[in-house]
Each structure stands twice: as structure tokens, then as C-alpha cells.
Amino acid sequence: MSNLERRYRALxxxxxxxxxxxxxxxxxxxxxxxxxxxxDLEHSWPGWGETAAVLGLAARTHLAAGAxxxxxxxxxxWRGEVVRAMGLFGLLLSVxxxxxxxxxxxxxxxxxxxxxxxxxxxxxxxxxxxxFIALLAGKRTPAKVMAALAVLPGLVALVDPIxxxxxALYQLPALVTFACLCLGFHREAxxxxxxxxxxxxxxxxxxxxxxxFASGLGLVVVVLTVVIVRVVAFVRRDFVLGRALSLLAVxxxxxxxxxxxxxxxxxxxxxxxxxxxICALAPVRKPRVA
Numbered sequence: 498m499s500n501l502e503r504r505y506r507a508l509x510x511x512x513x514x515x516x517x518x519x520x521x522x523x524x525x526x527x528x529x530x531x532x533x534x535x536x537d538l539e540h541s542w543p544g545w546g547e548t549a550a551v552l553g554l555a556a557r558t559h560l561a562a563g564a565x566x567x568x569x570x571x572x573x574x575w576r577g578e579v580v581r582a583m584g585l586f587g588l589l590l591s592v593x594x595x596x597x598x599x600x601x602x603x604x605x606x607x608x609x610x611x612x613x614x615x616x617x618x619x620x621x622x623x624x625x626x627x628x629f630i631a632l633l634a635g636k637r638t639p640a641k642v643m644a645a646l647a648v649l650p651g652l653v654a655l656v657d658p659i660x661x662x663x664x665a666l667y668q669l670p671a672l673v674t675f676a677c678l679c680l681g682f683h684r685e686a687x688x689x690x691x692x693x694x695x696x697x698x699x700x701x702x703x704x705x706x707x708x709x710f711a712s713g714l715g716l717v718v719v720v721l722t723v724v725i726v727r728v729v730a731f732v733r734r735d736f737v738l739g740r741a742l743s744l745l746a747v748x749x750x751x752x753x754x755x756x757x758x759x760x761x762x763x764x765x766x767x768x769x770x771x772x773x774x775i776c777a778l779a780p781v782r783k784p785r786v787a
Contacts, residue, residue: 499538502529508543511555515570557683575736581681582741585689587674588632589701590719591625591647596705597715598622604709621647629698633691637682648675666751673748716752720769723749727776739781746776 505528509521528547532538543551560577561569598619628643651668708718723742730739753769 501532501538501541501543504542505529508548508551511551513555513558513573515568515573516558519568553683556680557685560681560683560686575740577681577686578737579740579744580677581686581689582737583674583744584678584681585632585694586741586745587671587678588625588629588644589697590670590674591644592629592698593701593705593708593719594715595623595626596702596707597709598705600706600709621650626698626702632678632682633689633694633698635688637684641679641682644675644678648672666754669751670745670748674745716749717765717769720749720753720772724772724776727779731779731782734782734784736781736783739779743777743779743781746773749773 502525505525506521509517509524512521528543529538532541559573560580561573602619624643624647628640628647631637631640631643648668648671651664651671655665655668704718704722708714723746727739727742727746729735730742750770750773753766753773
């Protein structure tokens with residue numbers, strides 16, 4: 498075995514085992530088909546294009562969309578669905594906070610004395626609405642770009658070494674769900690049902706608009722909504738919804754830790770922490786097999 502073949506096989510290890518068992522030899526043969534020079538075989542490495550293609554294939558196979566690949570193990574299908582649900586929930590959360598921002602801007606327009614506290618970067622807060630609409634319309638790349646711009650200000654704030662640790666906890670839900678959005682909605686993944694999730698997005702926006710009138714209730718409403726929908730998922734035996742909400746509850750521990758660390762409203766924060774822990778640890782039921 499040449500060094501180049503060994504390097505190709507090492508690269509292919511990013512693919513799941515079930516896929517490598519079927520395709521590894523074929524793929525290695527294709528990669529090496531035109532590489533016959535002895536020096537090339539001993540000293541070359543896989544190209545950047547080949548590496549990018551394999552990494553893209555790894556995302557599609559680890560997070561398979563069921564019909565996109567043949568003989569996909571059931572656990573891989575479940576995993577892909579849960580990751581895509583996490584990406585959708587992240588966007589829905591951002592749409593909710595965008596609604597709160599719109600309300601705050603309307604309030605600021607009527608009270609010019611507080612406009613000074615708003616910066617131009619807050620414009621990014623409304624981008625999740627456009628990103629959500631683009632995703633439901635099947636425009637995945639624009640949706641991901643707009644979602645990336647929405648999380649960019651929070652990501653830039655992590656540069657500050659003083660705030661980095663605590664701020665990273667606060668931004669964790671947005672960053673993780675954005676990663677799920679990018680990885681889960683690959684080119685072979687199904688487009689979310691616009692009719693179903695359009696109602697979800699509209700509800701999140703309206704809820705955010707109303708919550709914007711009550712300062713400090715944003716996180717409380719998020720946790721209570723997660724708890725209610727988690728109960729619905731348990732009753733309906735919706736495994737994907739239940740598992741995604743359990744993971745989202747774990748991520749919300751970071752933002753809830755803010756009041757606990759600051760010593761303010763620690764009683765409410767402690768109550769919210771108990772709720773998200775229950776959500777995270779509650780059992781998830783799979784649908785009955787007919």
C-alpha cells in the first residue's frame with residue numbers, strides 16, 4: 498500500500514462505517530485511478546477539492562435524510578431528523594427574539610431618549626425572519642447565510658477575554674443550533690413542510706412581539722414553551738420532537754446560569770433550571786410499530 502493510498506483511506510474514516518463497508522474500495526480506486534507516478538504515490542496528499550467533497554459526503558451520510566441514500570440504518574435516519582429539528586428550533590427561537598426586537602424598536606421610536614442604547618448591529622436581529630422564510634422556500638444557501646449573519650455579532654463578542662466564558666454560555670444555544678442548521682439541511686435533506694412550520698414561525702413571531710412589551714420575560718417564555726411542547730411530544734410519541742427539545746433544554750442551561758451567577762432573580766432562574774433539567778431527563782417515546 499502506497500503512502501497516498503494510506504492517506505486516502507485515513508481521509509475516508511470520516512465517513513460512517515456502514516457506508517465505508519459498501520463504498521471504500523470503490524472510492525479509493527477512483528481516487529488512485531490517474532495517480533501512477535511513483536513519487537506521486539509516495540509523497541502526495543489528497544487534494545483540497547477531494548477533501549471538501551469527502552467532508553460534504555460525511556455530513557450527508559452521518560445525517561442521512563432517509564430516501565437520499567439506500568440501506569441507511571434507522572439510527573442514522575433518526576439522528577438526521579433530530580439535528581434538522583434542532584436547526585429549525587434554533588431559527589424559531591431567533592424569530593421569537595426578532596419579534597421582541599421589533600417591539601423594542603417600536604417603543605424606542607416613541608421614546609427617543611433610549612435610542613442611544615441601540616447599535617447598528619441590532620439590525621442583524623431581524624435576519625432570522627428572512628432566513629426562516631428562505632428555508633421553507635427551499636433556498637438553503639441564502640437561509641444559512643442570513644442565519645450566519647444573525648449569529649455573527651454574538652460570535653464577535655466572544656473575542657473579549659473578560660466576557661468570553663460567561664458570554665459563550667449565553668450564546669451556546671444560538672451557535673449549536675446554527676451548526677445543526679448548516680449540517681442537517683444538506684443538499685439531499687428534505688425541505689421543511691412550509692404549511693406546518695409556517696404556522697410555527699408565525700406563532701413564534703407573534704409571541705415575540707407580545708413578549709417584547711414585558712421586559713425580562715423573554716427567557717421565561719422560551720423555557721415554558723419548551724416544557725409545553727415537550728409534554729405534547731411525549732403524549733404524541735413524537736421521538737424527533739422530544740429528543741430535539743431535550744437537547745435544546747440542555748443548551749438553555751447556559752442562558753439560565755446568567756441570573757444565577759449575577760445573584761439577581763436567582764429564584765426564578767432556579768425554577769427555570771429545574772424545568773429544563775426535567776425536560777432534558779424526561780423519557781422520549783418512539784411511535785408504536787404497526
